[in-house]
Amino acid sequence: MADVQRRRPGETREKLMTAALTLVGKGRHFASIGIREVTRQAGVVPTSFYRHFRSVDDLGLQLVDELGLVLRRMMREARANVLQADKLIEESVAIFVAHALANRNFFMFMAQGLAGESRAVQEGIRSEMRYFANELANDLRRLRLLEHLSDSDLDMTCDLVVRTVAFSLTDILSISPEDDYQIGQVRKRTTRFLQLVLIGAGHWKSA
Amino acid sequence: MADVQRRRPGETREKLMTAALTLVGKGRHFASIGIREVTRQAGVVPTSFYRHFRSVDDLGLQLVDELGLVLRRMMREARANVLQADKLIEESVAIFVAHALANRNFFMFMAQGLAGESRAVQEGIRSEMRYFANELANDLRRLRLLEHLSDSDLDMTCDLVVRTVAFSLTDILSISPEDDYQIGQVRKRTTRFLQLVLIGAGHWKSA
DNA sequence: ACTGCATGTGTACAGTTGTTCACATAATGT
DNA sequence: ACATTATGTGAACAACTGTACACATGCAGT
Structure with missing residues (x-):
């Protein structure tokens, strides 16, 4: 029937x-x-x-996998748009914010999952962030930036960058998507955070 | 009866x-x-x-209030133990990690609440973090550190520091409390994050 | 044409949920 | 001494939950 x-x-x-x-x-x-x-x-x-x-948790796990696709698409766009290094941070943050707004539900799920109750989902998101940080490190090497850093120090820097951006996610998601002014504030603030980190990396002396 | x-x-x-x-x-x-x-x-x-x-959410709200007390106690201890500036970061991180381990459930609740479903709890935790960042800024001024930064740039720096530490919380909570090696790793990594940020702040030119 | 598989539906049931009500006791203020 | 208040209890209920079962349908391979 x-x-x-x-x-x-x-x-x-x-x-x-x-x-x-x-x-x-x-x-x-x-x-x-x-x-x-x-x-x-x-x-x-x-x-x-x-x-x-099998269960709702299982559904969550499969969502995390799709999350990977979303992030990778985002990264590809960022690579295509960021050609000269001077606007690198500003441009990247803008792209990230745009994606966060466009895939609001998805990123909300991700933000929740970081401290969620499913260990598997948690680990999945963590691993996506690691992947993201690694790609970022590769890009920086390719652009001949921060060349004085050792591999492990570069990794650390990229990790911190990814974390900072991820935390900004909670800022973005906590404000209304139509509130352009607030969105702009978050964008500006995140950009400055990253500048601060990268200035620090520029003056970092790898042991 | x-x-x-x-x-x-x-x-x-x-x-x-x-x-x-x-x-x-x-x-x-x-x-x-x-x-x-x-x-x-x-x-x-x-x-x-x-x-x-009135409801479970209400209970959550009252928990956030108690969270404030825990954080303030932690800060007092940090102030008492950190006298000379050179070990400032390392010592502070150690104190934070110790408190996170000692009040594991509490901090878990906090980590969850940041992306939780109660807007009120979320806002409460956020405001605790702001308070924390402000106190940190006061301390740095008192210790005559980062004196070249404008007030707003100092605020930004402290905000980033607090966020970084907060994110480390999820690291700490995701590993077993008995795994001393991993705990040590998180401590070391967080310390380096903060050093990176503060080096960046040291070289930051306030417009 | 036939068989097996993936996918969809409706019915059923026992266990759990939030909430209300009437009631019991100890502490408190007068 | 007595009334009020704060705090606790047990029984009850309708609504919802996860899950199981038997069944229907279209598709793919033989």
Whole structure:
């Protein structure tokens, strides 16, 4: 009975994932979301959930994987747009903020997951951040920046940069997306943070 | 009926609060904790909850207030122990890490709350961090450090310091409290982060 | 044409949830 | 001494939860 299978494969799966993100975007915390709630939001019967995920945590894990894709797309855009080094920081921050606003729910999920209750999700996000920091280090080497730093000191610097940006995420997400003034403030402040860090790195003496 | 009121006033209230923290310490996320769960953990009948709190969120808010006390106690200790400036960073980080380990559940709650679902709790934690940053700025002025920075640039620097330390919190909490080696690593890494930031601040030219 | 698989649906059930109500006791102020 | 207040209790309820089961349908490979 009912209109079965007029859908393309994986459609319900996708609907469930975006439903979860939608709930997160509405202010709910991922850890407090239940199966029935997700399926209701997705317009699907509860039983369908089990066809695709073992549990809500499992869904979270698969979201983290997609998070990787979003970040990589962002990085590619940043690489394409940042050509000369002088506007590097400002431009990168702008791109990040733009992505955070465009994928608000996604980044909210990420911000929650960092201190979330699923150890696996936590580790996944952490590893995405590590990957991000590594790519940043590679880029800096390629651009011949901070050449006096040892590999490990460069890693540390990039780690700090990524953390700083990640923390700014909570600033961005805590203000209304339409409040352009506040967004601009966060952008400016984050830019200055990074300048401070990179000035520090420039004067750092690798043992 | 039952052994009523052989307790001192506020005892149940306290039991409920520590019960909530205990649950958080066990890995549960605060947003997913319910009234019945808290009361069960506290060994109290569900109805008692309403005598002290309007809801779980309300309990969270009151926890944030106590958080302020913990932080202030920590700061006092730091001020007493850090007399000469050269070991300032290392010593402060050590004190922070020690407090984070000693009040693990509390700090876990704080880390969760930063991206939690209660806007009020979020704002409370944020304001605690601001307070912390301001005190830090005062201390630095008193110690005649970074005197070339304008007030607003000093504020920015302190803000970044506090954020960096706060992020390290998630590192500390994600490893086992008995793993002394890993703890040491986090301590070292955080120290270097702060050194990097302060070197940057030392070379910063206030417009 | 037939079989197995992936995907979807509806019904059912036992356990848990938040909240209310009427009631009991000790402490407190008069 | 007595009324009030703060704090505790147990029973009850309707709403919701996760999960299991039997079943229907289209698709892919034989």
